[in-house]
Amino acid sequence: MNQLKSIVCILCFIASLLLASAEAPKLEExxxxxxxxxxxxxxxxxQDGYRVWxxxxxxxxxGKVHVxxxxxxxxxxxxxxxxxxxxxxxxPEGPYKVQGSILQGRGPGYWDASSIHNPSIYRVVGKYVLLYIGNDISKAETWRDRAQEAGSQRVGMAIADNPYGPWKRFDRPIIDVSNNPDDWDEYCVVNxxxxxxxxGQYWIYYRAWDRNxxxxxxxxxxxxxxxxxPYLKYEGNPVIDKFEGVNGQTEDPTLFYWNGKFHCVIRDMGNWDWLSSLYLSSEDGLNWSYPKRAKHQGATYYPMRDDKRCERDQILLKDGKPDYxxxxxxxxxxxxxxxxxINLSE
Incomplete structure (x- = not known):
């Protein structure tokens, strides 16, 4: 019996190696x-005193560019x-004049008391709409408890008539975690x-970490x-998860509607690699195509090491068309x- 168990274990190990070494489907451009x-x-x-991301x-x-x-x-x-x-x-290429910090954590009593991160900016019905993630780490007992701190992240919105502000913020997250402790998005909602x-509707996509x-x-x-x-979550969520033939993950989606389709650029987290981005398209914004390559690793475009990250893709639109x-x-x-x-062919 012990010999049979050993043989089974060896066969399972060999099978796992073969599965791990199997090539992912070819990724089209x-x-x-x-x-x-x-x-x-x-x-x-x-700069002196701070880092950027x-x-x-x-x-x-x-026609000025605000970043x-x-x-x-x-x-x-x-x-x-x-x-x-x-x-x-x-x-878009610059040079840029930094105007300073415009949003910070609001302090005790607010859902975004501690930190503000990962902004994305849009022009919507004559307004400037800034989405971001915020958190409140006051309940975290120690800095080592990063998971607890990450779990307080929510999605916020700030609105202004002018790109210089002032910015109207809200007392509640625009997208919150689920109240159901068994749901896929009950831990944190971000990016x-x-x-x-x-x-005519307004749609917000968000990433969650399904720890359940x-x-x-x-x-x-x-x-x-x-x-x-209020923003109501789609009952069929999540809309982007696994892709056939690969077993990685994705994060940091950026979306735009153009030429009668929804377009999504999203970071690859181990499906084909960890340093490039994927492109998906959709007719309805809910059912997405199989991925293609959105961009290659950063060293393809910038003077940087080929093992360093280039992520948080954001599309600058001009007259409704992708420009940069x-x-x-x-x-x-x-x-x-x-x-x-982005050099569009006519």
């Missing part, structure tokens, strides 16, 4: 990856005391992306009939933002 310029520009590098851009009525980015104070952490900065340029649906079932990062969506909500791709860029000499031109 998307129209986006084919449209990206081969040389991008680095912007908004780390990610950048999301929008044009104002005069909103995450600020992490030196010796700080994005979960503990992150802020949102604002910079302005005459063109929002906004789309104005052609049917398979410990995977997944993407869901919520709908509202007015910009300020913005990224967070990780380099040994310091983090910065990145921007690559």
């Amino acid at each position: 998307s129209w986006l990856s084919k449209s990206l310029s081969s040389e991008g520009n680095l912007i908004l590098q780390d 990610g950048c999301s851009a929008v044009y104002d009525d005069e 909103y980015f995450a600020i992490i104070p030196d010796k700080g952490h994005w979960l503990r005391n992150g802020e949102i900065g604002h910079a302005v340029a005459d063109k 929002p992306a906004f789309v104005k649906h052609p049917n 079932h398979d410990d995977r990062r997944k993407t869901g969506v919520a709908f509202a009939d007015s910009l300020e909500g 791709l913005f990224n967070a860029v990780q380099r040994p000499e310091g983090n910065c933002g990145g921007v690559v031109k």
Whole structure:
């Protein structure tokens, strides 16, 4: 009997090795990856006193480019005391003039008391709409309890008539965790992306960490009939999860509607690799295509090491068309933002 068990264990081990070594399905190039310029520009590098991460851009009525980015104070952490900065340029490639920090944690008593992170900016019905993640770590007993701190993250919204502010914030998250302790999104909700649906609705996509079932990062969506909500979660969530033939995860979706379709760029977390992004399309914003390549690793476009991360993809639209791709860029000499031109074929 013991010999039989040993044989079974050996066969299972061999099978697991064969499964792990199986090649993932070939990843096709998307129209986006084919449209990206081969040389991008680095912007908004780390400064004395703070580090930067990610950048999301929008044009104002005069054609100036406003970029909103995450600020992490030196010796700080994005979960503990992150802020949102604002910079302005005459063109997407820069140079940018930093305007300073515009949003911070609001202090005791607020859901976003401690840290503000991962901004994404949009022009919606004449307003500037800034989505972000915030948290309250006051209940965390020690800094070592990062999981507890991460679990307080929620999605927030700030609205302004002018890209310089002032910004109207809300007393409650625009997207909150589920009240059902067994749901896939009851732990945290983060990294929002906004789309104005052609049917007139307002849609917010968000990423959650399903610690109750398979410990995977997944993407869901919520709908509202007015910009300020309430946003009701889609009953069929999550809408982006596993892909056939691979077993990785995804995060950081960015969405836009163009040419009669919904388009999604999302970070690959181990499906094909960890350093590139995936592209998905959809007719209805709920049922998504099999992935294609959205962009290659960052060293394809920027002067950086090929083992460093280039993520937090954000699309700058001009007259409703994708114009530039913005990224967070990780380099040994310091983090910065990145921007690559999207060359659409007519």
